Amino acid sequence: MWFGVxxxxxxxxxxxxxxxxxxxxxxxxxxxxxxxxxHLWQALISTLAVLVAAAGVAxxxxxxxAVRAGAGDPRGRVEFLAVTSLSAALLFLLxxxxxxxxxVSVEPCRG
Numbered sequence: 646m647w648f649g650v651x652x653x654x655x656x657x658x659x660x661x662x663x664x665x666x667x668x669x670x671x672x673x674x675x676x677x678x679x680x681x682x683x684h685l686w687q688a689l690i691s692t693l694a695v696l697v698a699a700a701g702v703a704x705x706x707x708x709x710x711a712v713r714a715g716a717g718d719p720r721g722r723v724e725f726l727a728v729t730s731l732s733a734a735l736l737f738l739l740x741x742x743x744x745x746x747x748x749v750s751v752e753p754c755r756g
Contacts, residue, residue: 705731
């Protein structure tokens with residue numbers, strides 16, 4: 646259950662930070678000699694982030710289905726967490742996909 650709660654937002658945050666580091670390395674004077682291919686690294690980072698976020702959505706969906714089948718607690722805490730984790734996981738999967746499309750299609754080092 647906790648993987649479904651934590652994995653999608655953490656995947657999105659790591660995607661943003663790792664992508665920023667790749668952009669900084671690609672666009673800086675010191676990193677120019679390294680020959681970093683920004684689009685390749687952004688695509689790899691984004692693919693891994695989307696896979697982790699999708700696994701989190703799958704975990705949240707499994708938890709939600711188990712709760713709907715009667716595996717919850719009498720106070721409804723597990724059901725509340727299952728619903729909110731599924732909602733948040735879908736939102737962060739969408740954010741991860743939108744970020745992936747943006748960083749791969751936009752040319753770095755402008756501005």
